[in-house]
Amino acid sequence: MSVVDNQAEANQSEAISAGDGPTMPRTQRSNPLRDPGDRRLPRVPEPCALVVFGVTGDLSRKKLLPAIYDLANRGLLPADFALLGFARRDWGDGDFESLARKAAKEHARTGWDEEVWERLSGNIKFVAGSFDDDMAFDQLASTLEELRASHGIKGNAAFYLSIPPTMFPVVLKQMERTRMADNSTAGGWRRVVVEKPFGHDLPSAKALNTLVDDVFTADDVFRIDHYLGKETVQNLMALRFANQLFEPVWNANYVDSVQITMAEDVGIAGRAGFYDATGAARDVLQNHLLQLLALTAMEEPVEFTADAIRTEKLKVLRAITLPADLSAYAVRGQYEQGWLAGERVRGYRAEEGVPADSKTESYAAVRLGIDTRRWAGVPFYVRTGKRLPRRVTEIAVLFKKAPHLPFSHTDTEELGHNQLVIRVQPDEGVTLKFGSKVPGSMMEVRDVSMDFLYGEAFTEASPEAYERLILDVMLGDATLFPRNEEVEASWRVIDPLEAFWQEQEPEPYRAGEWGPKGSDNMLARDGRSWRRP
Amino acid sequence: MTTLWDTTGTAVVQALAAERRSGGAVTSGLALTLVVVLEEKDTADVEAAVVTASAKHPMRVIMVLRHNIDAPVPRLDAEVSIGGRLGPGEAVVLRMFGRLALHAESVTLPLLAPDAPVVAWWYSETPKTIAYDPLGVFADRRITNVIRDSDPAASLQLRATDFAPGDTDLTWTVITPWRAALASAFDTASSPASSVIVYGNPVDPSAQLLAGWLSSRLGIYVPVERAEGRYISSVAVSFQDGHSVQMSNEGYKLVMRRPGQMDTIAPFPHRSTGSLLAEELRRLDADEPYGEALGAVSGQRDLNSRGSVRKHIWHDPAMADQER
Numbered sequence: 001m002s003v004v005d006n007q008a009e010a011n012q013s014e015a016i017s018a019g020d021g022p023t024m025p026r027t028q029r030s031n032p033l034r035d036p037g038d039r040r041l042p043r044v045p046e047p048c049a050l051v052v053f054g055v056t057g058d059l060s061r062k063k064l065l066p067a068i069y070d071l072a073n074r075g076l077l078p079a080d081f082a083l084l085g086f087a088r089r090d091w092g093d094g095d096f097e098s099l100a101r102k103a104a105k106e107h108a109r110t111g112w113d114e115e116v117w118e119r120l121s122g123n124i125k126f127v128a129g130s131f132d133d134d135m136a137f138d139q140l141a142s143t144l145e146e147l148r149a150s151h152g153i154k155g156n157a158a159f160y161l162s163i164p165p166t167m168f169p170v171v172l173k174q175m176e177r178t179r180m181a182d183n184s185t186a187g188g189w190r191r192v193v194v195e196k197p198f199g200h201d202l203p204s205a206k207a208l209n210t211l212v213d214d215v216f217t218a219d220d221v222f223r224i225d226h227y228l229g230k231e232t233v234q235n236l237m238a239l240r241f242a243n244q245l246f247e248p249v250w251n252a253n254y255v256d257s258v259q260i261t262m263a264e265d266v267g268i269a270g271r272a273g274f275y276d277a278t279g280a281a282r283d284v285l286q287n288h289l290l291q292l293l294a295l296t297a298m299e300e301p302v303e304f305t306a307d308a309i310r311t312e313k314l315k316v317l318r319a320i321t322l323p324a325d326l327s328a329y330a331v332r333g334q335y336e337q338g339w340l341a342g343e344r345v346r347g348y349r350a351e352e353g354v355p356a357d358s359k360t361e362s363y364a365a366v367r368l369g370i371d372t373r374r375w376a377g378v379p380f381y382v383r384t385g386k387r388l389p390r391r392v393t394e395i396a397v398l399f400k401k402a403p404h405l406p407f408s409h410t411d412t413e414e415l416g417h418n419q420l421v422i423r424v425q426p427d428e429g430v431t432l433k434f435g436s437k438v439p440g441s442m443m444e445v446r447d448v449s450m451d452f453l454y455g456e457a458f459t460e461a462s463p464e465a466y467e468r469l470i471l472d473v474m475l476g477d478a479t480l481f482p483r484n485e486e487v488e489a490s491w492r493v494i495d496p497l498e499a500f501w502q503e504q505e506p507e508p509y510r511a512g513e514w515g516p517k518g519s520d521n522m523l524a525r526d527g528r529s530w531r532r533p
Numbered sequence: 534m535t536t537l538w539d540t541t542g543t544a545v546v547q548a549l550a551a552e553r554r555s556g557g558a559v560t561s562g563l564a565l566t567l568v569v570v571l572e573e574k575d576t577a578d579v580e581a582a583v584v585t586a587s588a589k590h591p592m593r594v595i596m597v598l599r600h601n602i603d604a605p606v607p608r609l610d611a612e613v614s615i616g617g618r619l620g621p622g623e624a625v626v627l628r629m630f631g632r633l634a635l636h637a638e639s640v641t642l643p644l645l646a647p648d649a650p651v652v653a654w655w656y657s658e659t660p661k662t663i664a665y666d667p668l669g670v671f672a673d674r675r676i677t678n679v680i681r682d683s684d685p686a687a688s689l690q691l692r693a694t695d696f697a698p699g700d701t702d703l704t705w706t707v708i709t710p711w712r713a714a715l716a717s718a719f720d721t722a723s724s725p726a727s728s729v730i731v732y733g734n735p736v737d738p739s740a741q742l743l744a745g746w747l748s749s750r751l752g753i754y755v756p757v758e759r760a761e762g763r764y765i766s767s768v769a770v771s772f773q774d775g776h777s778v779q780m781s782n783e784g785y786k787l788v789m790r791r792p793g794q795m796d797t798i799a800p801f802p803h804r805s806t807g808s809l810l811a812e813e814l815r816r817l818d819a820d821e822p823y824g825e826a827l828g829a830v831s832g833q834r835d836l837n838s839r840g841s842v843r844k845h846i847w848h849d850p851a852m853a854d855q856e857r
Contacts, residue, residue: 033716038822079797
């Protein structure tokens with residue numbers, strides 16, 4: 001179990017003993033059976049309902065419904081729980097139940113247990129209707145009221161908006177009208193879960209934030225960035241702040257540069273409409289990569305709580321600077337046809353649904369700086385792309401070379417930068433790369449890797465990010481969720497980039513290679529090169 | 534896999550190193566060493582448990598089987614395997630004959646993974662006093678299993694007398710799902726409990742520990758009342774504001790009944806010894822709630838404030854037999 005878990009658990013019990021913690025507004029008297037020293041008991045949320053809008057969508061079927069089943073199977077759902085689906089289908093509870101069952105069975109991480117599903121399926125309800133239909137929302141509200149009595153959910157509900165952001169205003173207005181979003185009317189907590197994209201630039205993000213924060217209170221809004229639910233990302237904080245070894249060298253005195261990579265081997269399969277309007281920078285850089293950067297670069301939070309961590313992340317995001325010469329240090333690319341993993345794949349412009357003259361980038365790389373005492377002068381190279389040779393996400397901290405080497409030049413020819421690599425996916429783990437003597441009569445130093453693999457030290461399969469995040473929403477633990485200011489600060493970084501790129505043709509690269517030449521040149525200009533992940 | 538007949542501890546250490554080298558991918562991230570003390574008849578059960586647990590925790594398993602102590606010539610047989618029949622980790626099976634069995638630590642000490650915590654597990658027949666067994670003295674965590682003794686309730690009392698922080702018993706691990714269910718029932722309670730009764734077998738150590746835990750946490754006397762079933766069949770809780778909850782185990786399902794509300798049913802699967810062991814190995818520090826529960830069962834106070842280090846007491850079964 002990670003530090004995050006234990007800590008969050010401790011926070012939760014603090015919130016309970018404090019009576020009215022900010023994240024748990026309506027906690028009862030403290031539970032005598034819960035003891036922070038008792039690490040065996042799992043965190044189980046209060047009785048509640050999970051309402052999913054757009055429940056027939058792709059995300060819901062592949063991630064959400066399986067995650068709910070996995071939670072049930074691990075015994076982490078409260079005894080009083082209801083799942084309420086809302087979509088425009090002429091369906092009864094039974095039709096929805098069979099869709100959910102199929103989805104869960106196909107994509108669940110844990111083994112299939114018919115009994116667990118049967119127990120869960122008794123708590124699954126469906127309300128049909130379109131988002132502008134007042135009747136449907138009235139019915140949704142009344143169904144929630146009924147569930148309070150029949151399923152003992154006590155007015156607690158989380159609303160998961162698995163719908164395009166253009167639909168948000170309508171749905172949120174409806175919730176406001178029916179007063180479903182109101183904590184005091186409900187007599188319990190009401191929370192909303194929003195998926196990315198959080199807008200497409202700063203003004204739109206602000207408008208969206210205002211809208212959501214108005215209907216719900218800002219504390220009750222949970223923005224899902226599923227990367228933050230990953231075990232290694234949480235481990236980054238344990239690695240940095242629980243150890244003495246790394247923090248002293250975690251600054252510009254010792255760090256040469258930082259490379260953050262998120263590569264995908266897939267194309268844009270089925271998402272052409274969305275992707276072509278968005279591009280790699282808005283789709284990935286703005287949220288995942290900047291969040292990873294913030295966690296890598298932030299100062300130590302004063303305590304391990306959602307508020308304290310957000311404060312530190314926000315400081316870093318606001319200190320990010322773009323290079324003065326964007327033409328040299330901001331590269332975007334678009335894949336052309338090529339061979340990937342032994343198969344021929346088409347170019348971006350030939351993908352179904354993409355216009356033949358599309359200027360949307362499928363690759364983005366940029367050199368960022370962080371204007372703080374700790375990081376001044378250290379370049380943060382971030383890159384993301386589709387149709388790259390393999391799927392990998394990692395944070396590599398490259399240390400400076402030793403100021404003086406007592407060995408002869410030829411002895412250390414093969415010695416590179418010392419590196420600390422945090423592998424986010426796949427093969428979650430940490431690698432430390434350093435020089436070591438090659439056995440033999442000659443003095444020869446070569447790079448070796450010391451590897452910590454999650455699969456090896458804790459083989460207990462780490463839960464899917466969605467499982468963890470949905471559980472956190474129900475528990476009211478906002479530690480792993482970016483808040484509105486962070487989203488806005490990230491757009492402040494991206495907007496000038498997008499403006500610069502607006503009229504440019506993206507640089508082509510062949511599918512199956514590590515991005516366009518310009519991206520390699522960008523590092524070569526600084527006398528560096530990309531690490532091959 | 535390497536099998537060594539009539540061998541020495543040094544040869545076993547070398548065989549393990551050789552297996553590690555030739556295995557290619559060296560299992561570097563060992564989290565702990567598990568020393569299992571067992572008898573030949575339990576081998577199959579223990580192996581199954583070790584395979585399950587080592588899939589969850591990367592560990593070196595040392596299985597110690599002691600055979601006829603009165604054999605005239607001491608002898609050691611060993612089996613070393615990595616990533617084989619005994620799960621993905623490293624495993625060493627040691628069979629000790631004759632007087633060597635009384636000095637098992639001389640073989641196991643050099644085999645412990647460097648600077649990793651040591652967990653000792655007696656599959657059955659825990660020594661009356663753990664300090665008699667040198668394998669229990671250098672272990673940081675000790676796991677016993679009183680349910681396999683001839684009189685489990687008496688053994689549990691003995692465990693309290695002999696307790697040191699870091700000890701746990703698998704009859705405690707078994708009740709984690711009960712405790713989790715009860716804790717979540719209390720999450721929504723709005724007033725303190727006025728009475729709690731555990732129904733089941735009054736001499737079952739798990740039922741006793743559950744009652745002990747409840748009374749240590751709630752500060753009220755919690756009895757175990759006889760009901761059908763060999764272990765725990767149900768728990769009834771009444772709250773001061775008149776609410777009540779009844780939870781019962783009905784064929785691997787936990788049914789929760791509350792007057793005026795729908796019954797809820799949660800899965801309550803049977804857990805194998807392996808998954809119990811895996812739960813134990815999750816935490817390698819002292820389990821204080823266990824100490825409190827055991828204290829409440831035995832009437833012995835402040836178990837958790839005892840020293841956690843034991844000193845070996847020389848105990849020769851042959852001598853003990855003569856004295857008798």
